[in-house]
Amino acid sequence: MTTIMEAAKGILSTYVDDEPKSPIHVGEVMNLWTYHTVLTEINRFVEMSLNTTRDDELVVALKNSYNDCRGHIQEVESLFRDEGIPLPPTSEKKPHSNPEDVPLGVKMTDDEIANGISVKQVSTLTLCATGLAQSIRSDIGEMWLRFLTDRVKFGAYFMPLLRKRGWIKVPPSYYPPGAPQH
Template sequence: MTTIFEALKDYLQLNLDVEPKNPLHVGEVMSCWTYLTIVDEANIYIQVALNTTTDDDVIKSLKDSFKQCDAHGQWFRDFLIAEGIPLPPTSEQRPLSYSQAVPLGVKMTDDEIMNGLGIKTAASITHCAAAVSQCIRNDIATMFTQCMLEKMKFGASLKDLMRQRGWIKVPPYYYPPGAPIKNA
């Protein structure tokens, strides 16, 4: 069965070849520029996190996210350069360091690392969805759709690990006035 996302991606892909390539409008430029900043800055966060954790599952999640952000970043860098758009400035890369040498008051906990990664993943998904809705050019909408689907897949695996470890932050449950309270 075809999902709505697959149908959207297929529709956009079919129309790519026949669509005229107009210049990017300011919203498309801003969306691309912002997404590149998001993934590049996420990789800086991941480099810092890799320097502080020793947990194998956390390291695997961080490396998976780094690889994905790096691929998305390169895709958008190449696209923006081809369109003549200047690239956003980003933070400096972090060198690999020994996690035991990081003082405890500076070191992030695995819970903090994974929640930060979860927030960055959710922000990426939300940004991609908003960008797709604003794109006129199908090639750009397809790029954002692809990135969003990949981020959603990664986010699902991240949520599973966070649930297993008890790291998910759950807001208070809402019970409408007058509704029977269910025992959790």
């Protein structure tokens, strides 16, 4: 049996790479444009979060998220420059500040920060899967597969921290009508 990565590589290799690259299509552009925007806004959230939290483990997780997102942003920007596609407008970087100087009415809790990253993680996973499914060009598909793999790895790293700190939000159990209650 093949691994997921081998299967995905096999699917992507069905594209003929010897042919000239087709122009990037509007769906590929839109997915990448949206992904770039979401990642940039995630990094603005991370910058604000780093200005708020004093939790050492959360700081490490935030820095890991930031670096992962920054790498993806740079790759999309490089592709856009090569293809002549304008970059989306995004928020400006946030300056560093001391968490002690942030007023309590503005300061996010560690729970809010962790769940904000978690929600953003879910949206990026969805964007990566959609981008991969809609890619025509093999180079774009391979890029989406790498992005998806990186996002899954971050999720596998981040989820234990959410559980450990009690920050994970778990919906109530569902029991169909007539099923025995546990």
